[in-house]
Amino acid sequence: xxxxxxxxxxxxxxxxCHFSWKNPIIQGTIQYTTASGSSDVFNNMTDWETLSxxxxxxxxxxxxxxxxxxxxxxxxxxxxxxxxxKRHLANMMGENPETFTQKDVDRAIEYLFPSGIYDPAARPLxxxxxxxxxxxxxxxxxxxxRPHHFLFYTGKPNFFxxxxxxxxxxxxxxxxxxxxxxxxxxxxxxxxxxxxxxxWLTKEQLEMALVESITDLEYDNFxxxxxxxxxxxxxxRHKEFIEKHRKPLASQxxxxxxxxxxxxDEGKAYITTYECxxxxxxxxxTIKSPxxxxxxxxxxxxxxxxxxxxxxxxxxxxxxTGMQDKVDVICNIEGGGPSGQSGAIRWGIAWSLRSFVxxxxxxxxxxxxxxxxxxxxxxxxxxxxxxxxxKPTWKKR
Amino acid sequence: MAKNLxxxxxxxxxxxxxxxxxxxxxRDYGKATSFPDYxxxxxxxxxxxxxxxxxxxxxxxxxxxxxxxxxxxxxxxxQDPLVNKVINHxxxxxxxxxxxxxxxxxxxxxxxxxxxxxxxxxxxxxxAKIILDPKVILHMAVENAKPxxxxxxxxxxxxxxxxxxxxxxxRSLFLAIKWLxxxxxxxxxxxxxPEQFAWxxxxxxxxxxxxxxxxxxxxxxxxxxxxxxxxxxx
Numbered sequence: 001x002x003x004x005x006x007x008x009x010x011x012x013x014x015x016x017c018h019f020s021w022k023n024p025i026i027q028g029t030i031q032y033t034t035a036s037g038s039s040d041v042f043n044n045m046t047d048w049e050t051l052s053x054x055x056x057x058x059x060x061x062x063x064x065x066x067x068x069x070x071x072x073x074x075x076x077x078x079x080x081x082x083x084x085x086k087r088h089l090a091n092m093m094g095e096n097p098e099t100f101t102q103k104d105v106d107r108a109i110e111y112l113f114p115s116g117i118y119d120p121a122a123r124p125l126x127x128x129x130x131x132x133x134x135x136x137x138x139x140x141x142x143x144x145x146r147p148h149h150f151l152f153y154t155g156k157p158n159f160f161x162x163x164x165x166x167x168x169x170x171x172x173x174x175x176x177x178x179x180x181x182x183x184x185x186x187x188x189x190x191x192x193x194x195x196x197x198x199x200w201l202t203k204e205q206l207e208m209a210l211v212e213s214i215t216d217l218e219y220d221n222f223x224x225x226x227x228x229x230x231x232x233x234x235x236x237r238h239k240e241f242i243e244k245h246r247k248p249l250a251s252q253x254x255x256x257x258x259x260x261x262x263x264x265d266e267g268k269a270y271i272t273t274y275e276c277x278x279x280x281x282x283x284x285x286t287i288k289s290p291x292x293x294x295x296x297x298x299x300x301x302x303x304x305x306x307x308x309x310x311x312x313x314x315x316x317x318x319x320x321t322g323m324q325d326k327v328d329v330i331c332n333i334e335g336g337g338p339s340g341q342s343g344a345i346r347w348g349i350a351w352s353l354r355s356f357v358x359x360x361x362x363x364x365x366x367x368x369x370x371x372x373x374x375x376x377x378x379x380x381x382x383x384x385x386x387x388x389x390x391k392p393t394w395k396k397r
Numbered sequence: 398m399a400k401n402l403x404x405x406x407x408x409x410x411x412x413x414x415x416x417x418x419x420x421x422x423x424r425d426y427g428k429a430t431s432f433p434d435y436x437x438x439x440x441x442x443x444x445x446x447x448x449x450x451x452x453x454x455x456x457x458x459x460x461x462x463x464x465x466x467x468x469x470x471x472x473x474x475x476q477d478p479l480v481n482k483v484i485n486h487x488x489x490x491x492x493x494x495x496x497x498x499x500x501x502x503x504x505x506x507x508x509x510x511x512x513x514x515x516x517x518x519x520x521x522x523x524x525a526k527i528i529l530d531p532k533v534i535l536h537m538a539v540e541n542a543k544p545x546x547x548x549x550x551x552x553x554x555x556x557x558x559x560x561x562x563x564x565x566x567x568r569s570l571f572l573a574i575k576w577l578x579x580x581x582x583x584x585x586x587x588x589x590x591p592e593q594f595a596w597x598x599x600x601x602x603x604x605x606x607x608x609x610x611x612x613x614x615x616x617x618x619x620x621x622x623x624x625x626x627x628x629x630x631x
Contacts, residue, residue, distance in 0.1 A: 197460045199435050249435060249462055307494050309469060316471045320441065339468050347465070363459040364446055368472065369439030372465045379430040388430075 058145030071136060078129035085126060102128065118380070137211050158210040159218060162245075166225045169238045176234050193236040198246040200226060205247065258354045261289070271355045276348030278374050281336030285348030289356050291328030293318075297345065298332060310342035317350040317370050321357050347373060436464045441472045469493075477532055479539065486574045487594075499590050504531035506595035528602075538601035542573035542608045546619040551628045560628045561619035573608075580607040 057065075089108045090097035105126050113124040140157075141147040149157040151164070201209065203219045214222075226245060229235055235242065261269035272286045295314065297304040305311050318324040329349055333341045350370035354362060365371050379388035386392060437458070440446060449455045469481055480500065488496035511529050518524045528534055547564040550557050564572075577597055584593040600606025 194457075249460075308497065309493070312471045312473060312476075313468060315473070316466070320472045343465075343468060360455075363455055366459045367439070367446070367449065367455060367463060368441035369463040369465045370441070372436075372439075372463055374465045376430055376432070 058141075060141065060145050061139075064139060064141075068139070075129055075133065078133070082126070082129055089126070135211055156210075156212045156214065156218075158212050159214055159222075162210065163222065163225055165241065166222075166229055169241055170225075170229050170232065173229070173232045173234045173238060176237065177232070180234075193230065193239060193242070195230065195242070195246065198243075198248045201245050201247055206245070209245075261355050264288075269356075271352045273348045273352045276331075276333075276344040276351070278343030278347060279336045279340030279376075279378070281333055281340035281344040283331055283333030283341070283344050283348065285345060285352055286330040287349065287352040287356065288328040288330070290326060293325035293327070295329045296331065298334075305338050305342060307338060310338045313339075313342035313346045314349070316346055317353060317365070320365065320368060320370065321353055321361055323353060323356065327353070327356065343374060346370070432464050436462045439463050439466045439470075441466050441470065442476075443472055443474075479536060480532065482570075483535065483539075483574055483577075486578055499594070502591035503594040503598065504535075506591055507531040507534055507598060510595065510599065531598075534598055534602045538577065538598040538608075539570070539573045541604050542576055542601050542612055543569040544572055544612050544615050545569070546616060547572075548615070548619060548622065549629075551625075553628055558625040558628055559618070559622050560625045561622050562626070562629050573612075576608045576611055577601060580611075583607075 086100055086105055087097040089105055089112075090100035092112065093104070093108045095104065109124055109126050115123040117123050140149060140152060147153070149161070151157040151160045154160045200223055203214065203216070206219065206222065207213055222245075226242065229238065230242060259271060261271045264270055268288045268290065270286055270288045272284060274284045276283050276285050295302050297314070302311050302314065305314070314329075315324065318327070318329070329345075331345050331348065333344060335341075336344070347370075350365060353365075354371070357365070362371075381388055440449060440458070446455070449458065470476070484493065484496050484500050487500055508529065508531050511527055511531075511534075515524055515527050515529065518527060528537075544564060546561050547568070548559040548561055551560045552558075577594075581590060581594045581597050584590075597606060597608065601608045
């Protein structure tokens with residue numbers, strides 16, 4: 001039977017051969033025969049040895065290929081539908097479908113499907129399919145069904161590889177320290193690792209990076225191992241590895257763009273900050289320079305606020321920067337109570353003063369927290385309990 | 398009118414490609430009720446900032462997100478954390494304005510009494526001894542009222558022993574302020590809080606009075622219960 005197959009093979013074009021050869025001796029004879037034949041080129045192009053090794057495709061591989069094909073088809077279909085949907089949206093919004101970006105899609109969805117749902121994750125959305133459907137791992141095993149990864153049987157190879165690498169780095173750092181001590185050399189004082197401006201990846205971010213879901217305990221372990229690596233004196237030698245798993249915090253926003261002041265009829269420089277907010281209060285603040293320290297709030301002076309605390313809050317940025325008698329402040333504010341209104345004005349004054357103060361004063365204001373927008377809102381009441389967090393008195397029975 | 402204005406303010410119009418206005422609503426929901434934990438506490442007091450500049454840490458800290466100062470915090474020279482703390486302890490049912498006015502009234506009473514004493518004093522040495530600043534008096538009073546030891550009940554063999562031990566800084570501050578306010582509230586109905594509080598503060602600052610006696614009683618009891626001290630770790 002095998003011999004007959006052999007013969008067939010000899011006549012069909014070599015690119016279409018899917019047969020596998022079980023007997024190496026037979027294979028050898030074929031090679032010999034083909035070599036003696038006229039088609040030398042074909043023979044050279046076909047890697048007979050590897051073909052013969054691929055004896056059979058394992059069941060796992062077969063299933064994987066099947067799944068991968070299904071997934072590819074699905075994603076292709078989703079991508080096609082997304083593109084069509086995007087064009088429809090663009091037409092609905094009366095814009096050019098060719099230049100319609102994802103940002104425009106989000107805006108259009110928010111406009112066409114206004115949603116009052118509390119949780120942002122539950123509101124309608126239209127995102128490219130690769131964002132909606134999580135990425136999948138590529139083939140984890142070869143065609144014989146043997147896994148590529150040496151930690152495949154842990155179930156979470158990427159995560160445990162990360163821990164493995166971290167420990168290897170720790171050992172290297174320790175060995176290096178030993179060598180330095182043996183040589184009696186002094187450590188490099190400039191090599192200190194400064195991680196003030198970044199934080200570890202959150203659990204979700206780490207999961208995205210690893211393409212694996214991890215438990216809370218495993219995430220804690222990750223943090224413990226990385227902290228231990230960072231705490232070593234020579235951890236700066238593994239900076240690249242550490243930085244890879246950290247995310248920079250929001251950088252200096254105040255330095256981004258400080259607006260140039262405009263000039264009014266009297267030649268005074270002024271800056272208006274809109275959308276000053278805190279709690280339920282909304283308003284705008286105008287600062288004029290040079291001024292005499294006159295404060296106008298909704299047409300009244302500082303006595304608009306009856307309590308001392310709110311007045312202090314309004315004066316806080318002015319006193320902090322030492323500008324209390326160099327500028328005039330005009331505010332319009334509405335909504336909320338005295339605490340919210342004064343907080344909104346405080347932020348508005350601080351934000352506008354950026355145009356009138358020195359660079360080092362900006363840094364001081366940032367450290368003092370005056371330039372941070374207070375986006376906190378009242379937490380909603382929950383059903384089944386008397387307040388946002390308050391629970392009814394617990395009675396055993 | 399004001400309500401209509403507010404609605405207009407809520408909807409900000411933006412022009413897209415100069416074609417037609419799109420009204421987008423600024424939403425109030427789904428916002429966080431607290432800051433993430435990597436936000437640092439603000440450093441806004443003048444003297445703390447001077448310290449930062451001396452140690453060259455200011456520019457380093459400037460790249461880290463910072464929480465905004467709370468509503469009761471300012472960099473004003475009149476701001477004192479201990480006074481804030483006392484106001485919060487005096488406060489009942491969240492009436493902070495009232496509490497603040499009471500404490501300020503007490504300060505006024507202290508100032509009046511001290512100025513009276515100042516004028517009654519005959520020699521300059523006696524005059525120099527009298528402290529006129531009510532905040533300094535408050536600090537002295539709280540410092541004198543702070544206990545150094547505490548008794549904690551520990552059960553051994555079915556008998557509860559009052560075991561003396563060291564006290565944390567925070568708890569001793571809490572007890573000092575609590576005792577001062579408790580002593581103030583033990584008053585005649587006709588006497589107002591600010592007057593009695595001013596009197597208690599002056600007494601405590603002078604290392605006399607009910608509160609200091611209470612502290613000394615506690616110390617004496619701790620001394621008497623020394624024999625049980627080993628129950629803290631056995």
